[in-house]
Amino acid sequence: MVGSISVPLKRNLALLLIAVCGLRAQAELFQLPTTNRALFEKGGEERFFVGTVGKTWTSGTFGCVRSDGFQMHEGLDIRCLQRDRRGEPIDPVNATADGTVAYINKKPSLSNYGNYIILKHQVEGMEIYSVYAHLHSIREGLNVGQAVKAGENIAVMGRTANTHEGISKDRAHVHYELNVLLNDRYAEWHRKNLPGQRNDHGNWNGQNLNGIDPRLILLAQQQEGKNFSLVHFIQSETELCRVFVRNANFQYLKRYAPLITHNPTAEKLGIVGYEMALDYNGVPINLIPRSTSEIKGNGRFLLLSVNEAEQKKNPARHLVVKKGSRWELTTHGENLLDLLTF
Structure with a gap:
């Protein structure tokens, strides 16, 4: 019949669709952790990044961007898009890639990151750790060791922190990192080398996680598509x-x-x-x-x-x-x- 599609052709089209989706999934190693995609829009930086008080959006990016270049910021501060009636952020925060829950902090007084989650990912034979900080709440039932899928909801954006100045409503954001782990004997190293300093987070102390610029990774990933390699990116x-x-x-x-x-x-x-x-x-x-x-x-x-x-x-x-x-x-x-x- 004119306009109909045979069963074999339907099957071939389905296989083609699966292949295309597989390539796309392979190319997109990491997803943005919220629905804010202004990073990929021309001139969208001010709608994506939250700067520090009195500073431009660049102070919310990764790198030596604070204190005139002498203070390191190891992540991206991503602006909220949704607020409740009180003006509080309510954006869902999602896993950037398939992985497992490595650590959860539900005591904001113990960290300037407030409530935060660390996920562990296997990427091209390497362990990569993503961090989601200043969370209002963590998904009920989410536990260490639990598997999560890319894009799966894990938390709600907030502005928790233990710093004196806090985070104002207008600066509400999620702090997002991609890291390598230096040593899973960190807690032992800390006790030996920093005996006078508290370590409330064991091996998940921030000194044990060294960040790679997520912004450059996400932009390179979008530009290179299926040719993107995180190993090549790091080595370059x-x-x-x-x-x-x-x-x-x-x-x-x-x-x-x-x-x-x-x-x-x-x-x-x-x-x-x-x-x-x-x-x-x-x-x-x-x-x-x-x-x-x-x-x-x-x-x-x-x-x-x-x-x-x-x-x-x-x-x-x-x-x-x-x-x-x-x-x-x-x-x-x-x-x-x-x-x-x-």
Whole structure:
């Protein structure tokens, strides 16, 4: 009959649709955590980001964007779209990708993040952790270890925090992060190295999570489609410095194995440590095994090179310092490497 579609053709069309949807799902590794999509609209930044008091929207983005570039902000502050009669935010907050619940904080007095959730995701052989902070409420029945799907509701946006100034209604937002985890022995490292400091969140202390810019990831993902690779994205980030750590067996190597560059020489002669490229937030973006013959010097941590232009542009983490004509690791830089290899 004219206009009808045969059963085989219907089946083929269905298979094609499944294939297309599969490609789309594969390309979109991460989804925005709310319905605010102004990030993808030309000139939409002011409708997407919430800046700090008296500052522009840029102070709500990721990076060295606060205190004249010397304070790090490790996420995106996403503006609310929906409010109740009292003007309070009521936007649903959703999982950015398939994953499991790693941690929930329901005691806002214990963190400047207020109520927050951490989800664990497996992406291209790596563990990526998303954070959703300043929540009004967390979905009833949501528990640590529970599986969630991309786009699944996990909370309601709010403005909880333990800071003195708080978060005003007009600045209501969800703080959203994508992170790598440095070491699942953080709590033990904290007790040893920071004995006078409280640690209310165990291994989920913020010092153990180093952020990657979600804005750049989401924009690159949209632009590149199915060709987007998070591994390639991380390895292509601008290098702040290059260091050598004299340790051949630490957790980051297994958790982020796709970031390791093959080195036949070291694998043949014996690996004594790893040369690592760090971005300005201290994320190890590339790791190369090294043998004794490839390394000059005997220190536990060796600073091999510094990208001076990147340090001037993004100084907030204070990982390296120039003394005269010589660059050195700061205490912050050494603590980062110590935690990483603990």
